[in-house]
Amino acid sequence: MPDRRLPSEFTPNEITALLTRKRGEGARILDLTESNPTRVGLGGAGAAELQALANVGGARYEPDPRGLHGAREAVARYYAERAAAPISPNDLVLVSSTSEAYAHLFRLLCEPGDEILVPRPSYPLFEPLAALEDVRVEHYRLAYHERWRLDVDSVEAALSPRVRAVILVQPNNPTGSCLSRDEFEAVETLCAERGIAIISDEVFGDFSWPPSASPLPTLLGERRALTFVLSGLSKVCGMPQLKLAWIALAGPAPARKDAMRRLEWIADLFLSVSTPVQLALPLLLQARRPFQAAMRSRLERNLARLRAHAAASPGFRVLAAEGGWSAVLATPARAGDFAMEALSRADVLLHPGYFYDVAQDGCVVVSLLPDPAVFEEAVSRLVSLP
Secondary structure (H helix, E strand, O other): OOOOOOOOOOOOOHHHHHHHHHHOOOOOOOEEEOOOOHHHOOOOOOOHHHHOOOHOOOOOOOOOEEEEEOHHHHHHHHHHHOOOOOOHHEEEEEEEHHHHHHHHHHHHOOOOOOOOEEOOOOOOOHHHHHHHHHOOOEEEEEEEOOOOEHHHHHHHHHHHOOOOEEEEOOOOOOOOOOOOOHHHHHHHHHHHHHHOOEEEEEEOOEEEEOOOOOOOOOOOOOOOOEEEEEEHHHOOOOOHOOOOOOEEOOHHEEEEEEHHHHHHHHHHHOOOOOHHHHHHHHHHHHHHHHHHHHHHHHHHHHHHHHHHHHHHOOOOOOOOEEOOEEEEEOOOOOOOOOOHHHHHHHHEOOOOOOHHHHOOOOEEEEEEEOOOOHHHHHHHHHOOOO
């Protein structure tokens, strides 16, 4: 079997091994890594939404590589309502997940050995997806100085002749950060001048942190560089089990038209999105409103408790961010790994910051999704660790 594209080591990391042992011993673990809304009472698919999957039209199979036109119209309406960012259904391709979207875009943009730029810190998804397509990953830096800031020099320094795309994640997972207008314009200028595409992952774009109640910016609209915007039901509607996401194209018309022609050919090889979920998509997207209201309430409550505990506990600090479902928590300096200590001594599961290449020592990543009572107990245990 090929070794280059697959992991060379499958041994569980220390935290996973400890978690397995403690659960085997019957320990009650408070999970502050949970990112699945359907496991914390927040899933958006109720009886009416699930009933919509029974549309009799789902008995027929008339595939469209871009996705059924009615489903793409529903996504276009979502953007018109969300951010007054009009997009034609003809500039949309439906896929089963954002992971599949990345894979398609790497195939579209890159030859084997080409490179993509990804933020550091960020979610550790890009490297394995790129490796499967024989694409290399290089990094640019997000640095924390009262807020997360883009190191523009690190972007420019990483732009080798083989770079084909720059990935932006807004808000970033796990930092919750977005680029400022000046930062984005600097990136767009670099990309437009060099013919490099931008991939904007906006799956958390509907979830700004309080006191803001407005959706975070989208890169749809007039763009100087070829731009691909990604999102889907998993986060927008809290329906990860229904497996539908999308790629929206923006940028200069000639480049956009050529990219769509090639992307449509790739999508036609897979035809991965089921007919029932496409037929239900208009209703599913309408159902996002109560889900998002409940999610924002959960985020606001848990974020407020986390900030209150951190403010009252020496050495703890919640790093500033604009949105998303997780927070980066700075913890007191200590000799050991705080996440390992939290699991070992307090039965609280956290992700250490180094899982995401967070440079600051002692940082951990805290999901804001758990039930508030569980969240309160878990954070109380964390700040009580001597």
